[in-house]
Amino acid sequence: MSKTGARKALIAGSAVAFVAAAGTAEAQSTAGTTAGTTISNTAQASYTVNGTSQTAQSNTATFVVDRKVNLTVIADQPGNILVNSGQTAAYARFKVTNNTNGIQDFHLAATQAISVAVLPGTDNYDLNNFKVFVDGNNNGTYDPGVDTMTYIDELAPDANIEVFIVGDVPAAQSTGLAFVGLDVIAATGGTSGTKGAVLIPTPLNTLNQDSEIDVVFADNDNDGVGFDIARNGQGWAYAAFEVRASNVALTVTKSANVISDDVSTLNPKALPGAIVEYCLKVTNGTTGVAADNVLLSDVVPANTTYVPGTIVIGAAASVLTDCTVSGYTQNDNGTQASGPYLGAYNATTKTITATIPTLSGNATVAASFRVKIN
Known part of the structure; x- marks a missing residue:
């Protein structure tokens, strides 16, 4: 039917219609609506025919919110970490924030193989007993025997947690810098006490499915030097352990x-x-x-x-x-x-x-x- 014909039919039937939409609303965090949230919406129509009020309702349109994966990783101390020759359990602090719209696990990988100039100075020694741990009691201090978790478990949206890179300074090291890097990798959350699998993004050329939770990496390249790249579900940060001379001749x-x-x-x-x-x-x-x-x-x-x-x-x-x-x-x-x-x-x-x-x-x-x- 043409637009003109439709207009004539409405006038002939003396019908006046009003269409309204009804949907669901939910409070949002900074990361956005939680992944997996179902958003449903129906439309209502009201009209009159020869003075009689009538209503009609549309079908319900439904889709689920997809997972927008994002995180930030920063070194959480000013400048270099000053250490002494032979010091054991020296540690650097990092802060990991979950900017994803869902609970996430995160894998942790620490390295001393820093092959590019990410910090001022020259990397000229390595730590012994090199490890990475999560702050188990949230006090910002590495506590051996307490901080034993080696991955981040069930980090809520907008929440953050401290991670420690720990090592022993060689006794023969009188001066110098040891560069370290922390790689944080987004993983599946949802089961407490279980290390989730590393997230795999939904291919961007895949059509959105209303009933499925797509995984989309939305993180930036946070180091600009090649260890991190944009939209890879990872974040990097760096620190340096500095041994300063304690005596002179x-x-x-x-x-x-x-x-x-x-x-x-x-x-x-x-x-x-x-x-x-x-x-x-x-x-x-x-x-x-x-x-x-x-x-x-x-x-x-x-x-x-x-x-x-x-x-x-x-x-x-x-x-x-x-x-x-x-x-x-x-x-x-x-x-x-x-x-x-x-x-x-x-x-x-x-x-x-x-x-x-x-x-x-x-x-x-x-x-x-x-x-x-x-």
Whole structure:
């Protein structure tokens, strides 16, 4: 029937119709309506014929919500994890969030075979006893004997959980970085205590079936370096265990030189009344590692008296008779003088101190002071 004919038929029968649709509604999480939810919808028509009200109802259109698989994986600590040589059960924290519209299991795979530059620095050692565990008591701390699950079980939509990569630092490792990566793989959920199978996506060229739950991967490429790719049902994150030096090859050498007496100007001798200069040279022999807050101390020996205002700290010369060339004269009372150093004399303990804030690797700083032989 043509549109014109249909309009004439309605007028002739004095029928007026109103069509309304009725369906189901459900609260949604951030991940969306839960996969497997049935959405049903019927349409209602009301009309009158010669003044008589009538109704008609359509068939029910029904489909189920498909599974939109998504997740996020992030390293859950700022910067590198600082560890010590020989440390056992060192761990890195990762946070896994289920952004899928359904309960999911997740398989976990940890690796040290990081072949691309995903973090700054150079990967130069591996951890021993390398393992991955889930935070069993949700306290954010790895607890051996408590955190024993090796996969994520029944993670609800929008929920997150901590995962630990755990290992032992080699005792011989004095410095360096160990890069680790965590691969989280979406798996079938729904049965508590059972490790679900890895999800297989429905081919995108398959027509949607109203009665079936299709699986669609919607995750992004979260690393951009090749370990992860978009829409593969996986997420990657990375961390680094950093061993920092705990000691350096620090040496201190001391010399005493008579610089004047009241008898000879050519070759002064250690006579009563002579002035003697003590020189302390401190050297950091470790390349690339600084020593901080180096404190030199020396007690003025018996039978001598400290000569006020003679503490000098600075670059050591090659000859001990002038060990603080380009040095800075210090205040005896411990207040800051010129230069980066701080010297002081304690008259009660008869102790000379020299503080060097930072002594760089392969660097030498000297401190000198003078005494008078009694």
